[in-house]
Amino acid sequence: MTTASQGVKRVKQRNQANQARLLGLVSRVRELGLLVVLLLIILIVGVQAPRFLSIDNFEQILLSVAILAIVAVGETLVVLTRNVDLSVGSMVGLTAFVTAYFFKQLPGINLLLGILLGCALGLLLGMINGLLVSFGRVPAIVATLGTLYVYRGLVFIFASNTTSQINASDVPGDYLALATTQIFGIPSLILIAAVIAVIVGYFLHASPSGRQLYAIGSNPDAANMVGRALCHRRRDQCCGPGIAGHRGGCSRRGQYLRWLGHHPGCDVRGDCPGHIAKRVKHPEHFPVLAAGALWRGNYWGRGA
Amino acid sequence: MKKLFQTLGPGFLVFVMLLLAACGGTTSTGGSTPTSGTGSSNSLNIVFVPKQVNNPYFDTAASGGKLAATALSGQFKQVGPSSANAAAQVPFITSLTQQHVGAIVISGDDPNAVAPSLKQAMAQGIKVVSYDADVAPDARNVFINQADSEQIGRSEVDLLAQQINSAGQIAILSAASTAANQNTWIGFMKDELAKKYPNMQLVKVAYGNDDDQTSFNQTLALLQQYPNLKGIISPTTVGIAAAGRALESVHKGGTVALTGLGTPNQLRAYVKDGTIKGFELWNPSDLGYLAYYVAALLVQGKIQGNVGDTFTAGKLGRYTIGANHVVLLGPPTVFNSANIDQFNF
């Protein structure tokens, strides 16, 4: 065999190896596959309707998924440990309505305090889920299916017994501004979602407790044997979606009111947040679940 | 033994339930035997079933109904689905039939979907009055029409035409695709456009299903799809409020004209800032009042619901039942910046 043909052969082999590595990368790294699909969709739709590719449109898209993204981050924490949380939609609705209600009833209240109150409620709701799963040994899907209905009913009861109208003018301007301000031209909602995603992502990868979640999901029995307080862990990260659910709730309310923000006279039917709940609870929790499952890839906890 | 039980159990259970029911028929027989008049006492037990609950328009109508109830010493109740869906209305109708109420006053999400259950109610002696959105004519005794449908349809188009100089692309944002009132109005709108406004083109009829978020999204979609859109007609109180919000969110308030049917309270701000130059409505409270009155008179047997019957409906005056058993409330009112502060509903 001559050196030339050997050289050619080696180049071919190297090319083949590179191709194999690339394909292997794409097939193994789930996120890359998602990215490819995303780009394909943008390409196809963009060719058919050029208006799709405008900045305005992308901003609209990002805004409409900002809340979904926040809630999905929380859901990811749960799915990572081999559980599901079907009640996120109802939690969003409930916290949204309660927060708005508090702002209406206590006009002088500090903005931060109100938001923290809402977050505390989200934490509580998530904790109930977590306690049911860890302490009550109720399978997560059963527990959260039940709490989905329970929280939905609670919003309804609360809304129909307290107020039938919460106007945009009833909540402080700062609260509305939360959703309407733009920082460097980017709507704050998108930034909030991005920040939350980054923080949680970092926590998952870099901190021991984050890695523990992966461990629990990969093999709960092993994790248990390693001596983690499994109960404690599960309960904690069932609160995660609770807080995320609340943030989702805050932001949802905020977005709603954002459009009304200019005109305090407009009505948001008090049932509207209830309506948010009713609408969010059904169609929303499935996209959140899907998003969580898609993002963090493997349903059973093995993330890249 | 256990296995046998497990298998035969289901069938056995069904059998037991039937047995129980057959023996346990303590109260009214129901079903196929029609009972004359009202099964329950002579007290006016009248229940409203709107398209959806927690809707300010229907809540206002309900308050009118309550006024009539007080005037007549009757009972008033309102039940309904949380989303405007005919399939969701049916269980309420069935439940009310079992409770042998005096009359059901309903605004139908779909005229045919609720017809079978309403007919069953009527077969049991319950009076059925439709208001706002009619149901199948043989499934109700009387229909209370808030305003002449033709007048609504044509005047809506006229209102918009005034605002856009009778030229340009327009769209309609409706409620549910099956609602009878919507379709009747849209029919007259199309006719008016064809007759009087050759320079206006109706590019799309979008459906918001009386859902705030859906209507909002549909409006945005319309604006995206038809960048040259000049005006939108939204003959639904939920739709017009959501459309106003949507227009303002993309800063098109004032550029794209908006009109339709809405309540003054919801739209006051939009009128003040120019997004909506004018819209119409009737008084929903009067509608509810009249509907309750007619239902009560039917229950008490004072009118039979025949064409030509005349009656006095309390503070609203004398009415006559017109063709097809329809009672007309009155002409619509146009609201604009000049008069909007005078109303509170």
Added chain:
Amino acid sequence: MKRLTSFLTSWEALLVLLLLIGVVIGAILSPYFLSSYNLEYALPSNIMEIAIMALPMTLIIIAGEIDLSVASVLGLASVVLGLLWERGFPMWLAIGVALVVGLVAGCLNGLLVTRLALPSLVVTIGTLALYRGLAYVVLGDQAVSDFPTAFTNLGFGTIPGTEVPWSSLIFAILAVIFGVVLHFSRWGRQIYAMGNNKEAARFSGINVGGVKLMLFMLSGVIAALAGVIFTSRFSSARPDNAVGFELYVVTVVLLGGVNIFGGRGSLLGVVLAIFIVGVLQDALSLLNISGDIQSLAIGLLLILSVLGPNIAQRIQVVVAHRRLAMGSSKQV
């Protein structure tokens, strides 16, 4: 005696008790509850679509999978039926095509789960959205609502001479068939085996993939049948028919004592659970309590039904431990 006690402490016994309690409370709270019209007609007709869909769902969950797309298949079948009827096709053809659509939809689910080894939860969440979207594509914003009386009698009418709706009869027949299959036939044993340990079942020669595919296809067809009944009952074919029903179906199956992880459960339990939910909903409707609060009650029932026994068991363990400890401390 042993058999009796083992039965009395079983899940089914608890459900029978709950059912009786429900009936009694319903009778106390509303004078209209115990009427023949209510018990024979109103109560069953409201729950029939969910009941029918719960039958194959039971089998699927026992086999260790789940099918969340049933309500969307119902909606899709409903709009296909409506579309064909509107275009003038004969009713029997429209119904047939709708059933075939359900079959195909179930087949797709099954193939994705068995051939591509994807988790059924993920697959069916995806197809839930897919089929619902298809329904919107098929019929758009419109709805078909003028069906012939002969057809609406299927869902709305009753068997002549009685007050039992036709759908109850269909359900009864299906329930018996499914019961026999699950508890008496070879397939039933295979399904339990698959749910308990998929790998062991495969090594025992059970065609796991084939059986699961059949189950999903069955679920699709039954969902389409439920769609036909739904359409006829409301005389309305809309893309948003039965939105949210899948959760109700799963709730009913779980309440019936079927283990969510598979391998355990009985059809009798599910049938009892169906009636419990039906009684609850019916009693609350007669009190004019809204649907959202009814769901709250059902959600609470679901949680308590699983939580209760767990807590009871734990208390038992703690008490047993205490007793042991006391006993041993006495032995000095």
